Amino acid sequence: MFASRGLLRSSRRLVGGISSATRTYVNLSKPSTSVAVLELDRAPVNSLSKEMADAVSAAIKEAEGDDKVQALVLKSSNPKIFSAGLDITEMNNPEVERLEDFWRSIQDLFLTLYGSRLSTVAAIEGHSPAGGCLLAMSCDYRVMTEGENFKIGLNETKLGIAAPYWLKDLFVKTIGNREAELGLGLGKLYSPSEALSVNLIDEVVKNEDVLEVAMKEAETWAKIPPKGRVASKVMLRSEMMDELREKKELDVGWFRDFIMEEGTQKGIDAYLKSLGGKK
Numbered sequence: 512m513f514a515s516r517g518l519l520r521s522s523r524r525l526v527g528g529i530s531s532a533t534r535t536y537v538n539l540s541k542p543s544t545s546v547a548v549l550e551l552d553r554a555p556v557n558s559l560s561k562e563m564a565d566a567v568s569a570a571i572k573e574a575e576g577d578d579k580v581q582a583l584v585l586k587s588s589n590p591k592i593f594s595a596g597l598d599i600t601e602m603n604n605p606e607v608e609r610l611e612d613f614w615r616s617i618q619d620l621f622l623t624l625y626g627s628r629l630s631t632v633a634a635i636e637g638h639s640p641a642g643g644c645l646l647a648m649s650c651d652y653r654v655m656t657e658g659e660n661f662k663i664g665l666n667e668t669k670l671g672i673a674a675p676y677w678l679k680d681l682f683v684k685t686i687g688n689r690e691a692e693l694g695l696g697l698g699k700l701y702s703p704s705e706a707l708s709v710n711l712i713d714e715v716v717k718n719e720d721v722l723e724v725a726m727k728e729a730e731t732w733a734k735i736p737p738k739g740r741v742a743s744k745v746m747l748r749s750e751m752m753d754e755l756r757e758k759k760e761l762d763v764g765w766f767r768d769f770i771m772e773e774g775t776q777k778g779i780d781a782y783l784k785s786l787g788g789k790k
């Protein structure tokens with residue numbers, strides 16, 4: 512069903528007619544003819560390292576390779592954390608070459624998910640800050656689990672960094688300019704009800720219902736004739752994607768220079784130490 516890719520460790524099994532492939536960092540399954548499920552599976556917090564970003568991109572492309580598949584649900588193996596965003600250790604005293612490649616992988620992941628021919632539904636289980644919010648916003652529809660302690664948003668400024676221009680653009684497209692000014696400037700993380708009120712997400716559901724609701728939504732999108740649906744998506748999204756494709760290496764340079772600054776490094780170092788309490 513899903514062709515294996517050289518890059519990824521992959522094993523296959525058939526459970527109750529469901530083809531499922533387990534790989535490093537992601538699991539891809541196809542519970543119905545037209546809908547695939549991509550599970551983020553990088554403990555402890557699904558942070559996006561270069562390898563994780565590459566694995567997610569490869570799995571999306573693999574799902575797209577099945578002509579019958581029209582929709583994709585993006586979920587987490589962790590019921591409390593969708594994704595903690597970029598792997599901050601990638602940006603902490605990095606080797607320059609690795610840092611640049613890491614950013615190219617993040618750009619590619621965004622372009623792959625945001626520009627997918629598939630209708631994409633994010634089943635946001637728990638926390639989804641920064642790069643986690645990027646993943647969610649790159650989808651066509653967002654369902655988030657209830658629980659006011661769960662947070663979603665772009666908190667970069669609180670780490671002493673700024674979101675790249677294309678993530679800012681995506682945020683503005685999703686919630687509008689004024690709310691984006693507040694959200695970005697304050698590094699605001701929204702509870703599910705707050706996120707719903709600013710249209711950052713589309714639905715809040717009980718934890719136990721999130722996959723069922725996301726699957727149902729995906730089935731609805733999958734029934735729309737793809738020609739018009741995909742053409743509409745391209746019209747809405749291509750301008751932003753074309754701009755990034757054009758500026759990719761410029762953006763890599765901005766990212767590298769920004770991250771390598773001494774002040775940025777101090778901020779990232781301090782933030783990393785504050786996390787988990789063990790570093």
Ligand SMILES: CC/C=C\C/C=C\C/C=C\CC/C=C/CC(=O)SCCNC(=O)CCNC(=O)[C@H](O)C(C)(C)COP(=O)(O)OP(=O)(O)OC[C@H]1O[C@@H](n2cnc3c(N)ncnc32)[C@H](O)[C@@H]1OP(=O)(O)O
Pocket residue numbers: 555556558592594595596597598599600638640641642643666667670672673674675676765766769770783786787788789790
């Ligand atoms: C003018 C501008 C010009 C140019 C700009 C150009 C480019 C832009 C430049 C930079 C852009 C960079 C973009 C960044 C986007 C990001 O995604 S940055 C990442 C932001 N993420 C976060 O802030 C989330 C941090 N994590 C948390 O808040 C919590 O971990 C979370 C609520 C998700 C879960 O909490 P909990 O269950 O209590 O877990 P712990 O906090 O105990 O964490 C468990 C271990 O995981 C480690 N960890 C957590 N998050 C990350 C992470 N994002 N990366 C790496 N590691 C992480 C944590 O340290 C613990 O590790 P330990 O067990 O201590 O070893």
